[in-house]
Amino acid sequence: MAKKAASVGSGIDWHKRLQHFEARHQAVVDTIREFVEIESPSDHKEACDRMGALLAAKFQAIGGRAHIHRVADFGDNVQIDFRGRSVTKPVLLLGHFDTVYPSGTVASMPCRVVDGRMHGPGVLDMKSGIALMFYAIQALQEWHGGLPRPVTVFLVSDEEVGSSSSRKITEALARESAGVLVLEPAAGLRGAVKTARKGVGEYAITVRGIAAHAGLDPGKGHSAILELARQITAISKLNDLKRGISVNTGVVHGGTRTNVIAAQATAEIDVRIKSAKQAAGLDRKMRALKPYDKHCKLDVSGGINRLPMERNAGVVSLYKKAQAIAKHIGWQLEEAAVGGGSDGNFTAGIGIPTLDGMGGVGDGAHAVHEHIVISELPRRAMLLAGMIESA
Numbered sequence: 001m002a003k004k005a006a007s008v009g010s011g012i013d014w015h016k017r018l019q020h021f022e023a024r025h026q027a028v029v030d031t032i033r034e035f036v037e038i039e040s041p042s043d044h045k046e047a048c049d050r051m052g053a054l055l056a057a058k059f060q061a062i063g064g065r066a067h068i069h070r071v072a073d074f075g076d077n078v079q080i081d082f083r084g085r086s087v088t089k090p091v092l093l094l095g096h097f098d099t100v101y102p103s104g105t106v107a108s109m110p111c112r113v114v115d116g117r118m119h120g121p122g123v124l125d126m127k128s129g130i131a132l133m134f135y136a137i138q139a140l141q142e143w144h145g146g147l148p149r150p151v152t153v154f155l156v157s158d159e160e161v162g163s164s165s166s167r168k169i170t171e172a173l174a175r176e177s178a179g180v181l182v183l184e185p186a187a188g189l190r191g192a193v194k195t196a197r198k199g200v201g202e203y204a205i206t207v208r209g210i211a212a213h214a215g216l217d218p219g220k221g222h223s224a225i226l227e228l229a230r231q232i233t234a235i236s237k238l239n240d241l242k243r244g245i246s247v248n249t250g251v252v253h254g255g256t257r258t259n260v261i262a263a264q265a266t267a268e269i270d271v272r273i274k275s276a277k278q279a280a281g282l283d284r285k286m287r288a289l290k291p292y293d294k295h296c297k298l299d300v301s302g303g304i305n306r307l308p309m310e311r312n313a314g315v316v317s318l319y320k321k322a323q324a325i326a327k328h329i330g331w332q333l334e335e336a337a338v339g340g341g342s343d344g345n346f347t348a349g350i351g352i353p354t355l356d357g358m359g360g361v362g363d364g365a366h367a368v369h370e371h372i373v374i375s376e377l378p379r380r381a382m383l384l385a386g387m388i389e390s391a
């Protein structure tokens with residue numbers, strides 16, 4: 001039964017729970033290191049499958065039942081079901097084990113601890129989040145002599161590349177769940193949970209022009225590069241930062257040689273929207289682009305991949321519960337709205353209460369200085385355990 005936020009966790013010794021995780025902090029750190037040292041770039045199936053198999057085994061060792069969802073192009077997605085002592089709906093713990101780092105990165109960016117911070121590829125986004133799931137489940141089993149309610153852990157292999165293989169499963173599992181806790185990194189060093197995320201889309205614009213010799217026949221060519229440059233300028237005018245719409249041409253390629261008028265050029269564009277209502281309008285504008293040079297042809301592909309995670313009533317109710325739990329140890333848990341998307345966008349988008357940013361605290365996700373703050377781990381684990389009970 002749903003508990004009122006204000007009464008969440010009364011009667012529990014939260015300081016004792018915090019101490020439980022403080023006493024185990026080295027084990028948590030060792031587990032995170034184990035995860036980070038197994039590299040798992042999204043585009044490397046074999047590497048991802050190695051990581052997925054280890055995770056399945058690890059969660060099975062504490063009583064979960066693993067179900068491997070086979071995928072041809074990406075790593076297999078890993079679902080682990082835990083039975084609970086009550087027959088309430090499960091809580092879905094959602095995460096991903098793919099990273100943006102190519103194989104071999106760990107050699108130049110090794111997993112190491114410096115000044116209370118643990119560095120390494122994917123340590124923040126989001127291998128520490130997976131370790132938190134593991135230790136929160138284990139602690140609840142110990143405290144209650146078994147999990148108080150069913151828990152579904154779903155770890156996907158392709159979140160960093162759009163979740164095409166896992167999205168349907170994520171949504172189906174969310175529909176069966178009372179709530180979704182996403183173990184993506186917290187926002188900022190104050191460790192805010194994420195109650196709103198922008199929607200994300202990706203487009204590609206390909207221009208086909210007419211090639212010609214730049215010296216002999218300059219008048220005969222119709223440059224795809226020139227046309228694309230004009231399109232990029234037009235697209236940049238779709239930026240509307242006040243309304244939370246941003247459009248970025250992040251990649252361009254085209255042409256073959258300096259003495260050839262280019263026959264082809266392509267731009268790849270990232271778009272972000274703040275509300276679901278903005279999706280259709282922006283998509284229409286992208287598809288309505290017309291060539292300035294009538295001899296050039298435009299092809300627009302792509303679309304909005306993740307609708308925004310809006311701060312709806314379900315999101316707020318989970319945040320209030322999390323805040324109430326944090327308060328028991330004098331922790332003012334903040335919330336944040338962020339520009340990045342996650343699989344939480346999918347689950348919130350279909351109306352399932354979702355709280356994101358429950359994972360590690362740190363900085364530098366996707367960057368060479370990616371790290372977590374080790375001293376934050378115990379209270380994150382304590383919060384997660386409490387949320388599994390009360391979501």
Ligand SMILES: [Zn+2]
Pocket residue numbers: 096125126159184185342
């Ligand atoms: Zn992530």
